Amino acid sequence: MVATTDSEHTMTGWEAFRLYKKAVGWSLIVSAAVIMEGYDTALLGALYGFPAFQKQFGQPYGDGYEISAAWQTALSMGTNIGVVIGVFINGIMTERLGHKRMMLISLATITMCIFVPFFSTTAPVLFVGEVLCGIPWGVFSTLAPAYASEVCPVALRGYLTTYVNLCWVTGQLIASGVLDSLQGRNDEWAYKLPFAIQWVWPVPLFCALCFAPESPWWLVRQDRREDAKKSLNRLSILSVEENERMVAEMVRTNHYETEITKGTSYKDCFRGSNLRRTEICCCVWAIQTLCGSPIMGYATYFFEQAGLDTSSAYALGVSQYGFGFIGTILAWVLLAHFGRRTIYLGGLVFMNTMLFLIGILAVIPGTNSAIPWASSVVLLLFVFAYDLSVGPVCFALVSETSSTRLRGKTISLARNTYNLFYIIFGAATPYMLNPTALNWKGKVGFFWGGLCFLCTVWTYYRLPEPKGRTYEELDIMFENKVDARAFKKYVVEDIPE
Known part of the structure; x- marks a missing residue:
């Protein structure tokens, strides 16, 4: 194997x-x-x-x-x-x-x-x-x-x-x-x-x-090995021998996970090494909100509060989706050359800088007409960085970090962690920007910059690098409690036969 x-x-x-x-x-x-x-x-x-x-x-x-x-x-x-x-x-x-x-x-x-x-x-x-x-x-x-x-x-x-x-x-x-x-x-x-x-x-x-075709991994978990071979045959052009070996690896990985995690309930996501995997998945998806992304949902309103006229604010609000589309496409280029951890952490550092810059621009005294445009451009750079890193890479991280037997439930917990924070901050963001409420305008960058900094610290210490690892290797590494910063260079030698 x-x-x-x-x-x-x-x-x-x-x-x-x-x-x-x-x-x-x-x-x-x-x-x-x-x-x-x-x-x-x-x-x-x-x-x-x-x-x-x-x-x-x-x-x-x-x-x-x-x-x-x-x-x-x-x-x-x-x-x-x-x-x-x-x-x-x-x-x-x-x-x-x-x-x-x-x-x-x-x-x-x-x-x-x-x-x-x-x-x-x-x-x-x-x-x-x-x-x-x-x-x-x-x-x-x-x-x-x-x-x-x-x-x-x-x-x-x-x-x-x-x-x-x-x-x-x-x-x-x-x-x-x-x-x-x-x-x-x-x-x-x-x-x-x-x-x-x-x-x-x-x-x-x-x-x-x-x-x-159905997922061959799911068919293996249902003890339908022959159906898994047929599914894999429909998904690939592997030879019969390669098909046999791939399904055998799936069977062995599932057997190994069964030994370290007996059940497949939501409770099992918080037991043994799966607790750490659940933490990583939930935090990675929560960071999609905590890094400051709720501002993107109110971008047009933010541009207006920053001082732009309505037509300019609307045009920039629409353009952010174009920035997001291009950013996601370019993320594929980065994925070919860098690890998920590197892209995710680098994106947070850049986004953190942009958020504090938005806050600084908001407290500059005077009536410089260039400041609203500068703040708006910085926010668009934030959107671009988000869709180049945290936005798309999150999906790779939660899919790869979760164990195969608990993947559906782990991803569900992670997604609902995101939903919870999105509901809270999605409702709070208008009050931060509205002139009849907190009226923070660009100073909202300090609030989100502080949260983004905490997300960056967590990422540095807790987010592992799953790139290039098979699910079997990841199971072993989590079971061996490998430090997050050591994942990239860790050599797995005790793959079970």
Whole structure:
């Protein structure tokens, strides 16, 4: 089996793609479902400014209509509530049903759930619709990176797990384009069309995934070794002998994990070496919020508070999605040359610097007209760095760090840790920026810079380097309690036969 491990280490990205190009294709299709969640995150917040949406779901205010702050918060949090439910459901049901069946059930569910927001006429009904839609989105966000990490070899894991972040950003880009094209409309289709466009994804994805192969790792965990061989044969062009060796390695890795972790419940995520793995996964995903990313969700509002006119603020707000898209693409280049830990830590250091710079610019005395533009440019650099490092690399880290038997549940716990912090700080950020509340404006950079610094310290001491390691090697390294900073150079010599 050492020979199989060595082949994983020496396999180049191009060789891996040539052998597993079918696995790459199926992984890309599964991850495409995340586009819907990214689309919705940029959709609802922008609709609050549409007169037709305000008239339908708001109350008379001045010369027009306005959606109360309470309902804005409720509607925005409705999706997150649904996502939390969906994430926990995924952690339990995917291990029972398999990735394929769970994905098909979720796609069928989202197709039906979209009818609720599309036909809603009151804020309470729209809230229910957002909660219902959030449940399958929660499944997509955790199932996609898990599937990618299980169907592809070591050389491709980083690219295909970080592709999930690209799908998220792509959804936001599509939403910004759709909303921009509908700004002149004042009828009900100004908000119904954006909801209706969500039907574009689930039906074709459902039809395609009816033919998708199941994860061979899941089949091994179900003691279906022959089915695992058939699945691996559909995912790769390996020879019969290589196929046998790969499945044998999966069986042995699963057996080793069974010995060190008897169960597969949520409680087992906090036992033995899995406690450390759960901590790493949860913190890595929580840092996506704690590093300052909630500002990105209110970028247009931040630009206005910094002193830019509305049209300039809107243009820059849309451009941040372009920065995010380019950043994620370039992250693939970095992944080819640097480790996950290096990229993640380097990104945090740069983002930390940008946040404190935003705070410093906010306290410079005087009325220099260049300061608002400088603050806005620095925030765009922050967005670029986030989507070059913390944003996409997080998906690779949580997929690789979790054990194969507990992957679904560990990723679910990590994702909901992120959701918890996102709900808290997503609701608090407007109060930090609003002139009628804390009115911090650019000084918010000091607050987020402080949190980002703590995240950087944790990353330096606790985040290991999983790049280039097989799941069997990672199991042994965590069981041997290898220090996080020693992971990269650690030599695994006691691989069990």
